[in-house]
Amino acid sequence: KSQGCEFPVVIMPISGFPPMLATRNLLYTAITRGKKLVILVGSEERMHRMIDNNRIDERYTGLEARLREVDMGRLL
Template sequence: MSIHKAQGPEYPAVVIPLAMQHYMLLERNLLYTGVTRGKQLVVIIAQPKALALAVKNQRSQRRVTNLKTRLSTNG
């Protein structure tokens, strides 16, 4: 199961593979989600470069949604 599908429940064990072939998915928030889903065991199998990139990459935090403006004008 992918991290995207596991964003709610916890699981007894989680294995997280990180490879540079999937560099577009290497983001800190996805790594955090994967790690926090493991209830008893979390195993990260990673290329060192891929793990470093995932930890450093906060791209998803830079979203421009104008949510604050939309809430203040519609509220």
């Protein structure tokens, strides 16, 4: 819930969480949110696995369907 926000300090645990969550994007987001200091806590091996995990799954939020409904409403 920190999209677009910055924080003086970010502390990110890098430990056992599902591989689908342990992505390069998550690590990048944590690092870029820290304005002055970023602390990664965990194993270097897991950090490297996150860096190597560039898998991005498509999200099924329903947003596309809602936008299409709004667009169709304007056409009617």
